[in-house]
Amino acid sequence: MILSDILDAQVLGPDGARLGFVVDVRFEIEIEVEERAVAASEDEPEEKQEEKPGEKSEDVGQATLVGLLVSPRTGGSFLGYERSDVRSPWPIAHWVRWRHRGTFLVPWEDVADVRDGTVRLAAGYRRQDPGLP
Amino acid sequence: MTRAGRSTRIVDARLHLLSRQVLDDHGEPVAVVDDLELVAPDASQSPAPGSPARIGAVLCGPSLVTRLFGGRPPASRRARIEWDDVERLGTTLELRVRADSLDVGWAERWVRDRMIGRIPGGQHDPEASS
Numbered sequence: 001m002i003l004s005d006i007l008d009a010q011v012l013g014p015d016g017a018r019l020g021f022v023v024d025v026r027f028e029i030e031i032e033v034e035e036r037a038v039a040a041s042e043d044e045p046e047e048k049q050e051e052k053p054g055e056k057s058e059d060v061g062q063a064t065l066v067g068l069l070v071s072p073r074t075g076g077s078f079l080g081y082e083r084s085d086v087r088s089p090w091p092i093a094h095w096v097r098w099r100h101r102g103t104f105l106v107p108w109e110d111v112a113d114v115r116d117g118t119v120r121l122a123a124g125y126r127r128q129d130p131g132l133p
Numbered sequence: 134m135t136r137a138g139r140s141t142r143i144v145d146a147r148l149h150l151l152s153r154q155v156l157d158d159h160g161e162p163v164a165v166v167d168d169l170e171l172v173a174p175d176a177s178q179s180p181a182p183g184s185p186a187r188i189g190a191v192l193c194g195p196s197l198v199t200r201l202f203g204g205r206p207p208a209s210r211r212a213r214i215e216w217d218d219v220e221r222l223g224t225t226l227e228l229r230v231r232a233d234s235l236d237v238g239w240a241e242r243w244v245r246d247r248m249i250g251r252i253p254g255g256q257h258d259p260e261a262s263s
Binding site: 001002003004007023024025026027028029030031032033034035058059060061062063064065066069108109110111112113114119122132133 | 137138139140141142143144145146147148150151168169170171179180182183185186187188192205216219220221222
């Protein structure tokens with residue numbers, strides 16, 4: 001399965017009712033953070049050396065599929081506005097939010113079937129807040 | 134001294150991954166993210182709907198024609214970059230491997246070695262210091 005099988009697919013409820021379109025797919029990525037102490041300079045006094053922040057490196061781990069973002073209207077571009085605190089430029093942000101009102105996140109466990117551009121949800125599927133944490 | 138920790142980050146595919154530039158471990162551009170391959174946690178097969186799934190590979194390939202006229206390039210035309218080779222995720226995807234070790238740039242390398250390299254002066258890097 002590839003992402004294109006899911007993106008823009010029509011979403012149907014367990015009873016076959018049209019719920020909208022998949023506008024995005026959410027993943028949870030493991031990040032391994034490693035902080036190395038910066039090599040101390042001989043010229044600096046000892047107390048200053050201890051305050052120095054270390055070099056931080058972030059390694060990407062596994063990316064687990066969390067769920068699908070479903071917009072009740074067309075799967076046109078949303079520019080990320082409806083899921084973040086970005087408010088500018090105001091007319092565009094307002095229009096995009098209005099167009100994608102009612103967008104919700106469906107956990108991947110609640111997906112019953114993916115076939116021929118259609119995603120069918122399982123009975124008792126959950127509607128979650130689409131906001132990015 | 135080294136301190137290590139683990140955290141998680143939530144990303145949306147269209148917002149944070151698709152169409153992002155992919156760079157190799159030397160910062161050289163490799164490709165852009167055209168699609169993502171989803172696999173079961175043990176990577177043995179395609180995930181069933183509703184069962185646990187993860188990203189197995191970044192897919193790159195000739196997508197310009199299909200973006201203009203619709204459809205999807207055949208699987209044989211798509212090059213895979215294993216997700217395990219992705220080191221960092223920011224405004225770009227940074228890999229932990231060299232571009233030459235990937236299938237994705239074979240056409241460019243073929244033209245470089247077989248055509249450009251045979252032109253007199255074609256093996257000289259004009260930007261290299263003399």
